[in-house]
Structure formats: structure tokens, C-alpha cells
Amino acid sequence: MYKVNEDYLKLPGSYLFSTIAKKVNAYTQAHPEKKIIRLGIGDVTQPLAPAVIEALHSAVDEMAHAETFKGYAPDLGYAFLRDVIAEKDFKARGCDISADEIFVSDGAKSDSANIQEIFSRDCRIAVCDPVYPVYVDSNVMAGRTGTYDTKTEQWSNVIYMPCTAENGFVAEFPKETPDIIYLCFPNNPTGAAVTKDKLQEWVDYANKVGAVIIFDSAYEAYISEDNIPHSIYECVGARTCAIEIRSFSKKAGFTGLRLGYTVVPKELEHGGVTLHSLWARRHGTKFNGAPYIVQKAGAAVYTPEGDAQTREQIAYYMKNAAYIKKGLTDAGYTVYGGVNAPYIWLKAPNGMTSWEFFDYLLEQVNVVGTPGSGFGPSGETYFRLTAFGSYENTVEAVDRIKNM
Numbered sequence: 001m002y003k004v005n006e007d008y009l010k011l012p013g014s015y016l017f018s019t020i021a022k023k024v025n026a027y028t029q030a031h032p033e034k035k036i037i038r039l040g041i042g043d044v045t046q047p048l049a050p051a052v053i054e055a056l057h058s059a060v061d062e063m064a065h066a067e068t069f070k071g072y073a074p075d076l077g078y079a080f081l082r083d084v085i086a087e088k089d090f091k092a093r094g095c096d097i098s099a100d101e102i103f104v105s106d107g108a109k110s111d112s113a114n115i116q117e118i119f120s121r122d123c124r125i126a127v128c129d130p131v132y133p134v135y136v137d138s139n140v141m142a143g144r145t146g147t148y149d150t151k152t153e154q155w156s157n158v159i160y161m162p163c164t165a166e167n168g169f170v171a172e173f174p175k176e177t178p179d180i181i182y183l184c185f186p187n188n189p190t191g192a193a194v195t196k197d198k199l200q201e202w203v204d205y206a207n208k209v210g211a212v213i214i215f216d217s218a219y220e221a222y223i224s225e226d227n228i229p230h231s232i233y234e235c236v237g238a239r240t241c242a243i244e245i246r247s248f249s250k251k252a253g254f255t256g257l258r259l260g261y262t263v264v265p266k267e268l269e270h271g272g273v274t275l276h277s278l279w280a281r282r283h284g285t286k287f288n289g290a291p292y293i294v295q296k297a298g299a300a301v302y303t304p305e306g307d308a309q310t311r312e313q314i315a316y317y318m319k320n321a322a323y324i325k326k327g328l329t330d331a332g333y334t335v336y337g338g339v340n341a342p343y344i345w346l347k348a349p350n351g352m353t354s355w356e357f358f359d360y361l362l363e364q365v366n367v368v369g370t371p372g373s374g375f376g377p378s379g380e381t382y383f384r385l386t387a388f389g390s391y392e393n394t395v396e397a398v399d400r401i402k403n404m
């Protein structure tokens, strides 16, 4: 008789977004005349750039003819995409990463969930608190964590690194030594970025203790300040301790198209086994390649037109971020993020909890955001607003909050 994977049963329900939806639905039913503005969404809203659409059309046409038809894509990605990524995302920034260290995938969610498979079950993970939940949940499913304590909202056998206003929402080295360290900068949900000096400290630490850093830079394209690294490989020694995960979702609006990649430098090895060989083995066995037409669309992002158009989209969202940040600061709120990330992280006023502030905003001004406590206990009393809405809605929402 079969048995289920009991590690899955340990997972608490992911109630954050379903609770938000329930509360918003209940409010809308009771007040159908009210216009709700959603600044809680983590999805993009602008259409794909014209250069991307053009590349998609032409790749689709190629599929219509036997001479240009493409079947299975290479497991690790087409050379035309891996080469341009190596050139534009890494070599242009002085990072020593070659095309054959880039593994093209269907996005950062799957890669950040799957990467743990190539490590021993004994490895101890360290995560930031608050955190993008995929890193922890994927390790729970793999049996790498202990049990969940509903009071502390934490797992045993997981090292939590609180990210608070005091440390600028950048984790400090934990007391216990981890084997795998998940870092995400610019950060979801706090919008914080890490300076190059600080990230260098993390790289030095990981090399010293023999840990690997899984660096999620899904929001790299939103960096606006000079001292913020776009890649962990800008730091000396990162090739021996870091894996980097990137996404086209927020960079170029591919949330529905699906494209990302993971960089595994060949120097990362333990006991004579390279992580590159293990990830290649995993990819070859469990993944049959991102679609040709999507990889063509991805390559179009790096053309001069695609680059200019996607930068324009990012500027559009970051104009929203700046409007939210300034508006709420003027209104007396304590506001973080929004400079190198499309997320604004604000302190709930008057000692309110995250959920109290959620209810308050929904009822008073019909604006929906995301309670910070949903991302971990250190998120309690914080609130996340995103810059992914339309400019008009963003302005209206902020003005409503200001006039509350």
C-alpha cells in the first residue's frame, strides 16, 4: 500500500493570500459600490515590450515550417540565450561567468524550490525573516526541517536571520553555522537592497564556514543606486560559494511567459563533486528545456530595443514606487524600500498589528496591501505595498491614505 510523503503534511496552510482574498470578497459583497484598489499584487500589469512580442511572433512562424521547426530545446538552454546572458548580465559587469555555467529554466520559483535537491538532507538552511516562503517550504517537503511551532511560527532545524529596521533589513551572520544560506536582494517583501561591501562580507563568511549562498536576484533590474551589486559574482570569491537565481518575470514582464535561469559556477565543489555536475544531472533528468519561442523572447530583452523598452516598464513601476514612498513619508509613515525594488515596506501606525492595519486600510480607504506578518514573525507590524499597479490607481490609493 502506498504512503504519502509525510513531510508535506507538516506544512501549515498557506493562508496569507487566501485570507486576503476572503476579507476583500466579504468587504466587496457588503459594499458593492466601493472601488477597491489593490496594491498587494506581486504580479506585473504592463504588457510585454514590443521587441518581445515581435520575437514571439517570428519564433511562432518558425515553428510553422519544417525547415525552421524546433522540437525539444537543449536541457540547459539554447546557446543564443546563454551567450547573451553571460555577456550582458555578467561579463559587462565584470563578473567571470561563462555561458556553460548558466542553466535556463522556466523561472526563479521552480529553481529556488528545486536547488535544495542537490544537497544532502543533513544540511542546515538559514533564511531571512521575513522571507519569500518558497525557500523554506521546499526544504520542508524534502524533509530537511524539523517541526513547525505555531506559536513562534518557525521550524525547528532552520536558522532564522531576523531582518529588522535596526539592521536595515539585511541579515547578520547567525549564531549557529548554516550549510545553505538563502539571500534575496533586492528583497521581497522588504524592498531592501544589500551594498556590495555587505554582500562581500557574506561571501567571505560563506567561504570561511564552507556554506553555499543561494542568491535570489529576481529584482536585480530594479536597482537604481550605484553601490548595490546586480550580481553576487561582483564580489571576490563568490565563484566558490554562491549560486545565483534570476528571473525574466519582473525584469521584462514574463510572469505569464515563464523564463529564468540559475548560475552554478564550476568551482563550487565538495569532496571532488561539482554542484554544476549535479544541477546539470538534475536538469537533464527532470526538465526538458524552456520553450524555444520563450527563449527567443528572452533573447529579445537584450537587444537595444528590448533593453530600452523593458527599462521603460521598470521606470514606470519605479515611478509608482517613488510616489508611494514620498506620499506616505509626507503623511508621517515610516517607510522603507521602493528605491532599488518595487516593494514598499511600511510600519503600521499607532502600534497596530499587520492584520489590524490591513483591515483598517480596507475599511477606511478601500486599499488592499499585504500584511508583513504573512512573510514571517519579524514582519509583524509591517505592511507591504507594491508598485506593480497602474500609475492612476497608485496615485489614487496614496492620496486616499494621505487624506485618511
Ligand code: PLP
Pocket (backbone or CB within 6 Å): 042, 106, 107, 108, 109, 110, 112, 132, 184, 188, 216, 218, 246, 247, 248, 249, 255, 259, 260
Ligand atoms: N523570487 C522572489 C524573491 C520572488 O518574489 C518571486 C516572485 O514573486 C520569484 C522568485 C518567482 O519568480 P518567477 O516568476 O521567475 O518564478
